[in-house]
Amino acid sequence: MLLCDIGNTSYHFLDGSREYKQDVKTFDPSSIKEKVYFICVNNTLHVRLKSLSNWIDLSEYIDKEKYYKTMGIDRIFAVESVSNGIIIDAGSAVTVDVVKNDEFMGGFIYPGIKAMQKTYENISPALAYSFNFECDLDIMPKNSQDAISYGYLKTLYCEVMSHQLPIILTGGNALEFKKIFPDAKIDTALIFHAMKKIIKENEDRLC
Template identity: 50%
Template sequence: MLLCDIGNTSFHFYDDTQGRDYREDAAAFDPAGVTLPVYYINVNASLQSRLEMLENWTDLRPCINWHDYYATMGIDRVAACEAVEEGVIVDAGSAITVDVVRGGRFQGGFIYPGVSALAETYHRISPRLDSSFNFDMQLDKMPKNTRDAISYGALGLLAKEVSGYGLPVYLTGGDASLLMPLFSTPNYEPLLLFSGMKKIIQKAGLC
């Protein structure tokens, strides 16, 4: 089974038979060159019409029970939620999305600026606030230096909100490894979306 998570910059593939993942540049890659059956999710609207013309590419969006979510929710967030029975999913990319799942049902979520966006925000306020984040800060103490004050305001409060739900925390996305020190027992799941995609395929009876 070949799975593909399509974003604005890349095609992220997962080859289920070999247990490996790899990426192709969205600007240069030609999906017509893939001959194997592909199940995909896509947030890149400019590519959708091309993909719909390829008989071996199957869009998983129509397989979603959208009554459980909301119409404008990103399909990547939905796929991550489908992978989890109980927990808080933190997908740390260009934006940080936080979604809560209880008893296998989506409860709601919110969207936070990504790590790079947060750092740029502080830099724009003042050059004195242009500092790297301290991901190892102590969240049980109020900061007493500029770097920790920035880190706490940008990410410490987010970590406390996520931990406050009292559920397992699942970290995924490109910056997920950076956030791991902020949580006591996080589950690092870089391929979480693909686990969700496989569950969607099974529910839809496509395999």
């Protein structure tokens, strides 16, 4: 079974247990002749893939009424993979989604690490620090690096912890956020788990 999670910069494939990526600018999806189950956040590529009969869009098999209209399909699939928990997808943006008893309760979007660091730097070159994910969030900072780190991390930390749910981390910066959520589970394959679940639930329709 070949699965593919398509973003704005890459095709992320799972072939059995092997993961690999292809650049959206250079990869030709028509070069694959076997059946591919996919989701896609890239609108231009999505239109192109519709013309390839062996590329099966799994977003058509989701009950989108459970989610708000503009919610990204990648977030929806991450939520579909969890019964109870709070999902933190730490990428270029940080998305946080709450799931209780298989029901999506809502979520929010937070600036990613690079975006927020750039914001501080734009305010003043004196604030051009990297974030210290090991700063003590129980003590008010007394240096500039920890001051901006605290401002960024404490708000997110308090909101996430207030839900008292298991925390699942995914995305490129999951390891950094693990430092402030030490009990969290890292699972970078959440979307692939959901894709397998949707395929299993729709076996008759997908045959």
